[in-house]
Amino acid sequence: MKRVVKIKLAPTDAQARALRETMVLCNTAADVVSQVAQAAEDRRAFALQKAVYHQLKALGLSAQPAVRTIKKVADAYATRAANLVAGNCGPRSGKRATSIATTPIGFRALASQPFDDRCLSWQQQDSTVSIWTTAGRLKAVRYVCAPWQRELLEHRSGETDLVFRDNMWFLYATVDIPAPEPAEVEEFLGVDLGIVNLAVTSDDTAASADWSGGAVTARRTKYARTRWALQKVGSKSAKRKLRGRRQKEHRYATDINHQISKTIVAQAQRTGRGIVLEDLSGIRERARLAKAQRQQLHSWAYAQLREFVTYKAASARVPVVVVDPRNTSRMCYPCGHVDKANRTTQDRFVCRVCGHIDQADHNAALNIAYLGYVQYMTTTHSCRAA
Known part of the structure; x- marks a missing residue:
C-alpha cells in the first residue's frame, strides 16, 4: 500500500540558499528538456536522455539529477497526453486541447524536484538528510516529524520530492506499507458523494449530518466571498492574504475529508462490511450544473476523500469496491425503475412505478451498495473458479 508522507525540513540559511539554487537550476534544465520534447516524436525518458543528457551536464547538473530531471519532463508530457486523450482540458476543450498540445510544458523556477536514493539519503x-545540491553535498539538513511519520519512513521506497511552499521546505517521501489481506464480506456499505451532502451512507442520512448543507457549505461560501473580495482589490496585501487563505481552505477540506473517511471505515469495520464508492473521475468535466453549484463542485477534493477511504480501509482489512455512478440517483432501489423524474427535488426521491419514497441521496447510496455487492461477488467467484 503506497502512501506519501510529508516531512518538514529545517535548513540553515546557507543550506536554504543552496536548495533554492538547486531547484532553480533543475527547473531551468527541465525547460530545456521540454523544448526538445515538444518537437520530438519519441518523448520517453530514454529517448530524451540521449538527446539532452550532455547539454544538462554542461548546465551544471550531475549525472543522477540530470536523469531525474529528464524523467520529470517525460512524466509531465505523458500526463498531458493522457489528459488530452481523456478530454480533461476544461471548458471549450476542442480549442484548448489544440493550444495545449502545441505549447511546450513550462516549469516554475521553484517547482518540486524528484531525488532518488543516489541524490538523497536519510539518517x-x-x-537529518544528505542531499545533492549545486553547492555540493549537504550532509546534515535537519528535519522534524511526528512519531507516526517516523514509523512510516521505515517503509520508505522510491523517489523523494523536494518541495518549496509558503517559504518552507518539505520532503514528500513515498512509503510502501505491507497491507493485510482484506477480509471476506457478504454485505456492503454504500457511500453516495455529492455537492449539498458531501457523503451519505446506505445505513442512514444521520451519519453524514455534520457534512451536509449546513456548516460545511456555509464555511465554503464564506471562503468564496472573502476570496472574491480580495481578488477584486488586487493589491499586494490582498494577494498576500489570498496565499495565506489558500492553505487555510486546503487544511479545512483535508480535515473534513479525514473525518468523513475515518467515520465511514469505522462504521464498515464495526459491522463487518465492505465499502462501495462511486468512480467520480472526470466529474468536473462531465457535470452540467447551475452556476451557483459550480463553485461547490470545483472546491471540494473528492479524489482526496476516495484516497483517504481507500488507505484507511486497507489498514483495517475492509474491502473497497468502486462502481460506475451512472443512474444511481435515478434508479428506485426496491423495484429498479430508472427515470429522471423519480427525483422530484434535490432531496426527495419518489418512484413513478412503485411509489417508493426516500431521501434522494440515501436511495442512491443503497443502489451503490447493491452494485458493489454484485461486482464483488462476480469478481470473487470468477477468481475462485480460475
Missing part, C-alpha cells in the same frame, strides 16, 4: 537516527 533517521539523527533526523
Whole structure:
C-alpha cells in the first residue's frame, strides 16, 4: 500500500540558499528538456536522455539529477497526453486541447524536484538528510516529524520530492506499507458523494449530518466571498492574504475529508462490511450544473476523500469496491425503475412505478451498495473458479 508522507525540513540559511539554487537550476534544465520534447516524436525518458543528457551536464547538473530531471519532463508530457486523450482540458476543450498540445510544458523556477536514493539519503537516527545540491553535498539538513511519520519512513521506497511552499521546505517521501489481506464480506456499505451532502451512507442520512448543507457549505461560501473580495482589490496585501487563505481552505477540506473517511471505515469495520464508492473521475468535466453549484463542485477534493477511504480501509482489512455512478440517483432501489423524474427535488426521491419514497441521496447510496455487492461477488467467484 503506497502512501506519501510529508516531512518538514529545517535548513540553515546557507543550506536554504543552496536548495533554492538547486531547484532553480533543475527547473531551468527541465525547460530545456521540454523544448526538445515538444518537437520530438519519441518523448520517453530514454529517448530524451540521449538527446539532452550532455547539454544538462554542461548546465551544471550531475549525472543522477540530470536523469531525474529528464524523467520529470517525460512524466509531465505523458500526463498531458493522457489528459488530452481523456478530454480533461476544461471548458471549450476542442480549442484548448489544440493550444495545449502545441505549447511546450513550462516549469516554475521553484517547482518540486524528484531525488532518488543516489541524490538523497536519510539518517533517521539523527533526523537529518544528505542531499545533492549545486553547492555540493549537504550532509546534515535537519528535519522534524511526528512519531507516526517516523514509523512510516521505515517503509520508505522510491523517489523523494523536494518541495518549496509558503517559504518552507518539505520532503514528500513515498512509503510502501505491507497491507493485510482484506477480509471476506457478504454485505456492503454504500457511500453516495455529492455537492449539498458531501457523503451519505446506505445505513442512514444521520451519519453524514455534520457534512451536509449546513456548516460545511456555509464555511465554503464564506471562503468564496472573502476570496472574491480580495481578488477584486488586487493589491499586494490582498494577494498576500489570498496565499495565506489558500492553505487555510486546503487544511479545512483535508480535515473534513479525514473525518468523513475515518467515520465511514469505522462504521464498515464495526459491522463487518465492505465499502462501495462511486468512480467520480472526470466529474468536473462531465457535470452540467447551475452556476451557483459550480463553485461547490470545483472546491471540494473528492479524489482526496476516495484516497483517504481507500488507505484507511486497507489498514483495517475492509474491502473497497468502486462502481460506475451512472443512474444511481435515478434508479428506485426496491423495484429498479430508472427515470429522471423519480427525483422530484434535490432531496426527495419518489418512484413513478412503485411509489417508493426516500431521501434522494440515501436511495442512491443503497443502489451503490447493491452494485458493489454484485461486482464483488462476480469478481470473487470468477477468481475462485480460475
